[in-house]
Amino acid sequence: MANKKVETCYACDEIASSKEHVPPKCLFPTELGVNYRKGLITVPSCDLHNGKKSDDDEFLLASLAGIIGCNNVGLLHKFTKVNRAIRRSGGRLLDKALKEQNVKLYDLPNGGKFDVTWGKPDLKRLHECFSLIGRGLYKHKYERAFNGTVNCEVLYVPTNNRGWKGYREFVVSEMANELSNIKVEGQNPDVFQWVLGPEDFSGASCGRLIFYGNLVVYLAFIPQLFDAENHKSLFNIAQSITKSVYIQKDGQRYRIN
Ligand SMILES: [Zn+2]
Known part of the structure; x- marks a missing residue:
């Protein structure tokens, strides 16, 4: 008898009790006359980590499609499917994706109106969503769950903290370097592209997600046993120093406080 x-x-x-699309299927438009659902990735999932059941999928869609910086596919998707979902939810979906909202109405030459909404994205929830996508891609690539923490840097959301800005630029340039020779994957590149780098001796690695052409998120996979303190302390120490602290690397200088 074969073991199942x-x-x-x-x-x-x-x-696992079901399958989960990574990233969520709803990000991939069906209404634009082009097949944007080629080779979608699914991984086994328990009920708790199934985005559909926790409405993370719609949250992510409302947080990505149509935001400033995304390409035309994301924009068109927003003005069709996403706005329908927002209307259906009576605006609650947009409230979840953006805090402290401002809406500005613009007049169009044909007499119509055009609205632009901005506000503070729910970064904590976004981080959770992107970390889970990272875990899904990891499982897809290595056929096992990642044991550790997945941190993310959401590059399309600017940071006001000057020290963190410099540190983030440094960390991201390191990760970009590490990924520069790795094949970028994703059969619908206008919607989603991804790359996961190799693991180092400690089991740490990094990855990059790109949504709608321009919305970039970096991921750091930090294994359970890894001493993350050394990793973070440079930034933390710099915060307690009144003089400017820089990291110098490959002819670049990053101010980290
Ligand atoms: Zn689970």
């Missing part, structure tokens, strides 16, 4: 392989969840390694 037990599928386990991409995020927690518990026995």
Whole structure:
């Protein structure tokens, strides 16, 4: 009798009860006359880590499609499917994606109106969503769940902290370097592209997600056993020093406080 392989969840390694699309299927438009759903990735998932059941999928869609910087595919997707979803939710979906909202109405030459909304994105929830996407891609690539923390840097959301800005530029340039020779994947590049770098001796690695052509998120996979303190302390120490602190690397200088 053959042993049937037990599928386990991409995020927690518990026995899986369903399949989850990574990233969520709703990000890939169907209404634009082009097939943007080629070769979508699915991974086994438990109920808890199934985005559809926690409405993370719609949150992510409202947070990405149509925001400033995304390409035409993201923009068109926003003005069709996303706005329908926002209307259906009576605006609650937009409230979840953006805090402290401002809406400005513009008049169009044909007498119509055009609205632009801005506000503070729910970064904590966005981080959770992107980390889970990272875990899903990891499971897809290595056929096991990642055991550790997945941190993310959402590059399209600017930071006001000058020290963090410099440190982030440094960390991101290091990660970009590490990924520069790795094949970028994703069969619908106008919607989503991804790359995961190789693991180093400690099991740490990094990755990059790009949504709608321009919305870039970097991921750092930090294994459970890794001493993350050394990794962070440089930035933390710099914050307690009154003089300017710089990291110098490859002819670049990054101010980190
Ligand atoms: Zn799970």
